[in-house]
Amino acid sequence: MLGSQMRLMAVALAVLASLSGAPAMAQADEYAEVNRLVRAGQFTEALGKADQYLSAKPRDPQMRFLKGVIQTESGKPSDAIATFSKLTEDYPELPEPYNNLAVLYAGQSQFDKARAALEMAIRTNPSYATAHENLGDVYAKLASQAYSKALQLDAGNAGVAPKLSLIRNLFSTDAKNAQSPTVAAAASPASAPAAAAVVKPLPTPPAAATPTANTDIQNEVQSAVNAWAKAWSSKNMPAYLGAYAAGFTPPGGQSRGAWEADRKARILPRNRIEVNISDLDVKVNGDRATARFRQAYSSDNLNVTSRKSLDLVKSGNRWLILRESTGS
Amino acid sequence: MASRRFSQTGHASLPTIPMSGGIRGTRRVALGFAALLAIAWVVMAFTSQLLRGSGATQATPVMDARVPQGPASASREDATANRPSLLTSALAKMQGTAQSLVGLDSSGLTQRHLSADALQEVLPLLGKAEARLIAIYQLISEGRTREALAKADALVRDHPNFHLAHLVHGDLLSLQTRPVRQLGDVPDTKAEAAASQLAVLRDESSRRLRALTERPPEGSIPTQFLTLSPQSRHAIAIDASRSRLYLFENLASEASSSERERLPRLRLVGDYYISVGLSGIEKTVEGDKRTPLGVYYITSNLNPSNLPDLYGVGALPINYPNALDAQRGKTGSGIWLHGTPSDQFVRAPQASDGCVVLSNPDLERLLSTVQIRTTPVVIAPELHWVKPDALKTDREQFEAALEDWRHAKSRGDLNRLRDFYSVRFQNQGRDLAQWWPRMEDEVRGTGLRELQLKDLSLLRWRDREETMVVTFGEVAAGNTRGMTKRQYWMRERDQWKIFFEGTI
Numbered sequence: 001m002l003g004s005q006m007r008l009m010a011v012a013l014a015v016l017a018s019l020s021g022a023p024a025m026a027q028a029d030e031y032a033e034v035n036r037l038v039r040a041g042q043f044t045e046a047l048g049k050a051d052q053y054l055s056a057k058p059r060d061p062q063m064r065f066l067k068g069v070i071q072t073e074s075g076k077p078s079d080a081i082a083t084f085s086k087l088t089e090d091y092p093e094l095p096e097p098y099n100n101l102a103v104l105y106a107g108q109s110q111f112d113k114a115r116a117a118l119e120m121a122i123r124t125n126p127s128y129a130t131a132h133e134n135l136g137d138v139y140a141k142l143a144s145q146a147y148s149k150a151l152q153l154d155a156g157n158a159g160v161a162p163k164l165s166l167i168r169n170l171f172s173t174d175a176k177n178a179q180s181p182t183v184a185a186a187a188s189p190a191s192a193p194a195a196a197a198v199v200k201p202l203p204t205p206p207a208a209a210t211p212t213a214n215t216d217i218q219n220e221v222q223s224a225v226n227a228w229a230k231a232w233s234s235k236n237m238p239a240y241l242g243a244y245a246a247g248f249t250p251p252g253g254q255s256r257g258a259w260e261a262d263r264k265a266r267i268l269p270r271n272r273i274e275v276n277i278s279d280l281d282v283k284v285n286g287d288r289a290t291a292r293f294r295q296a297y298s299s300d301n302l303n304v305t306s307r308k309s310l311d312l313v314k315s316g317n318r319w320l321i322l323r324e325s326t327g328s
Numbered sequence: 329m330a331s332r333r334f335s336q337t338g339h340a341s342l343p344t345i346p347m348s349g350g351i352r353g354t355r356r357v358a359l360g361f362a363a364l365l366a367i368a369w370v371v372m373a374f375t376s377q378l379l380r381g382s383g384a385t386q387a388t389p390v391m392d393a394r395v396p397q398g399p400a401s402a403s404r405e406d407a408t409a410n411r412p413s414l415l416t417s418a419l420a421k422m423q424g425t426a427q428s429l430v431g432l433d434s435s436g437l438t439q440r441h442l443s444a445d446a447l448q449e450v451l452p453l454l455g456k457a458e459a460r461l462i463a464i465y466q467l468i469s470e471g472r473t474r475e476a477l478a479k480a481d482a483l484v485r486d487h488p489n490f491h492l493a494h495l496v497h498g499d500l501l502s503l504q505t506r507p508v509r510q511l512g513d514v515p516d517t518k519a520e521a522a523a524s525q526l527a528v529l530r531d532e533s534s535r536r537l538r539a540l541t542e543r544p545p546e547g548s549i550p551t552q553f554l555t556l557s558p559q560s561r562h563a564i565a566i567d568a569s570r571s572r573l574y575l576f577e578n579l580a581s582e583a584s585s586s587e588r589e590r591l592p593r594l595r596l597v598g599d600y601y602i603s604v605g606l607s608g609i610e611k612t613v614e615g616d617k618r619t620p621l622g623v624y625y626i627t628s629n630l631n632p633s634n635l636p637d638l639y640g641v642g643a644l645p646i647n648y649p650n651a652l653d654a655q656r657g658k659t660g661s662g663i664w665l666h667g668t669p670s671d672q673f674v675r676a677p678q679a680s681d682g683c684v685v686l687s688n689p690d691l692e693r694l695l696s697t698v699q700i701r702t703t704p705v706v707i708a709p710e711l712h713w714v715k716p717d718a719l720k721t722d723r724e725q726f727e728a729a730l731e732d733w734r735h736a737k738s739r740g741d742l743n744r745l746r747d748f749y750s751v752r753f754q755n756q757g758r759d760l761a762q763w764w765p766r767m768e769d770e771v772r773g774t775g776l777r778e779l780q781l782k783d784l785s786l787l788r789w790r791d792r793e794e795t796m797v798v799t800f801g802e803v804a805a806g807n808t809r810g811m812t813k814r815q816y817w818m819r820e821r822d823q824w825k826i827f828f829e830g831t832i
Binding site: 135136139140142143144145146147148149150151152153 | 484488491492494495497498499501502504505512514515518521522525526529
């Protein structure tokens with residue numbers, strides 16, 4: 001239930017390098033495997049993997065964080081609160097555990113605690129956008145409660161709890177902050193294909209290139225993005241999957257086939273999907289382009305808005321998606 | 329309404345740029361802030377123009393937490409200087425109302441700008457919770473909304489039933505995500521569901537603020553207190569129009585009775601928000617849910633453990649109906665100063681069955697301070713404040729009449745004495761003819777001895793008639809003690825006449 005209310009936000013994490021150095025590929029695989037199990041809803045297996053890993057490395061913040069996510073997703077908020085609380089004690093400089101504690105507290109309607117946790121998250125990282133957004137929602141909820149108390153309105157009909165964003169990975173992909181290849185893509189519960197497993201820096205533009213000169217090309221890219229969103233909304237799987245380039249890197253180290261199956265499993269059962277794109281900003285660089293926009297996703301039981309970024313490549317006369325990532 | 333322009337930002341449309349204060353973002357974020365700000369201010373300026381143009385009085389501008397706290401600090405000083413705040417706009421509105429409806433000239437109050445210094449003088453007089461609320465308003469007016477929020481968090485934690493504090497708290501929380509246009513900028517659905525509660529809280533807020541900006545000048549007193557005996561260690565005056573109770577300490581000492589000492593010397597020691605009757609003031613008949621107007625005394629102190637929760641931590645009954653009320657045929661009883669029930673920290677400006685209601689901490693201050701029987705309680709539709717020596721002429725004029733009465737009684741001149749008594753005289757159902765034998769007995773019993781009036785209190789009450797509530801100890805020469813008497817005098821065709829007399 002909680003899981004359905006959460007939306008994905010990738011995280012910029014400045015402390016990554018100092019904390020863990022360059023993670024070994026083996027670790028990356030373990031994280032990816034746990035992530036995959038979580039996405040597949042195999043929480044018992046995921047938890048087993050995580051515990052196994054933690055028996056060897058009990059302090060590992062990334063796996064402990066994943067364990068908290070598993071506990072959250074599998075409907076064990078008390079366990080999850082304990083896991084994230086302990087993480088905040090051991091790693092007070094990490095904002096993410098505070099953020100997820102807030103999500104859990106808010107899920108229990110403990111908005112004062114949620115606020116305190118988010119304020120801690122922002123204190124540790126003042127430019128932490130997800131925590132700011134979550135805090136905005138919590139403030140709005142607290143304001144609503146305060147007004148109900150002021151006006152002596154029944155707090156019982158004060159409306160639904162705000163939908164806060166759970167952070168799903170401690171170290172997500174963000175080339176700006178990571179000094180080494182980062183691992184374990186963020187994954188979303190029901191909506192988007194998530195960030196790629198490995199960041200491929202965009203090729204440096206040729207000196208002569210004028211990146212935003214050609215508005216015709218920009219319009220082409222915009223059309224491609226809109227067509228992709230339309231295909232998604234109308235559950236037109238061939239058109240949707242066809243929007244991704246052959247060189248597309250599925251998240252979490254998945255194979256293309258597994259990823260496509262995953263997408264079908266997530267999209268087709270919905271009665272209604274609506275994907276709206278706004279604030280679309282396109283930068284073109286030769287045969288590559290980056291589209292950044294705000295994605296409002298709404299389905300039967302989920303409403304989420306997130307920042308999204310698509311890296312596209314020109315292939316023939318079409319622009320196809322090479323990489324999809326979430327977050328600002 | 330213009331408020332829709334600032335409709336609450338829902339979850340699904342939260343912009344990328346975090347809106348809450350305190351963020352140190354990238355330059356991109358800063359630019360975003362600046363842009364947002366510019367839009368907010370343009371819209372706001374337009375809105376106020378619009379409202380002013382249409383003659384609306386409630387051109388309440390936006391209070392915007394992002395101004396001083398966003399990284400776009402280049403514009404910070406300008407914005408701060410010009411920023412209309414919740415407080416200042418509320419004050420501007422209030423002050424306009426105050427002058428047009430009440431008129432400060434007649435009240436004798438002086439308009440004071442709410443400077444920090446002025447506040448520091450006033451805050452110690454206020455109830456602690458009100459002082460904390462006012463300090464929050466002050467922080468808001470200075471744009472220090474994060475500090476204001478922290479203080480509001482604490483205030484509602486300590487006083488979970490202080491509804492106005494919750495309203496301000498709600499505004500400060502809202503301010504973290506959106507602009508706030510006015511006090512109690514609640515979503516439309518809530519405003520509709522609780523329109524009257526909202527109006528009442530705004531009224532309470534503006535009354536509290538008015539009490540801060542319209543101050544009695546230093547050393548001034550309400551005109552009712554012509555003379556106050558040293559026996560009355562304290563005095564209470566209530567200004568119903570302003571929902572305020574003023575508690576005075578009487579500085580007169582028993583040692584001296586010189587003319588200088590007979591000038592009332594009262595020091596303001598408390599200044600509290602109060603509620604009056606649901607239907608207002610000027611009680612006339614039982615059950616009219618109005619608070620009486622007049623000069624009263626506290627008669628007792630009721631044990632709170634015998635009282636229902638409604639009355640809070642205690643109750644101080646007053647002597648309504650007094651002799652003047654009885655003379656005028658007023659009915660009803662059980663008018664008390666009392667506290668608030670456990671689920672309400674304060675009550676609305678008009679809420680009681682006719683009692684004067686204080687918040688429990690403020691009532692506790694009264695309970696621990698005032699004495700029963702000797703503490704006068706003046707309840708006026710509006711108090712008028714003057715310097716004590718401005719009352720000298722009126723006092724001397726009345727004292728001349730009282731002195732004549734004393735002479736007549738000292739000489740045992742019953743005919744002359746009877747002239748001082750009104751044909752309207754009444755004492756517990758007896759008219760003057762029925763009561764007079766008692767006076768004859770008393771004069772005979774005393775014999776021809778000079779009477780001395782000690783510990784004199786003169787409390788004047790003016791409405792359509794002019795009356796005087798006179799209390800003194802009547803001591804015959806050679807005696808050390810006498811009886812404490814209370815008389816009610818009324819001016820009848822330029823003659824002061826007694827229409828009630830009794831011992832207390």
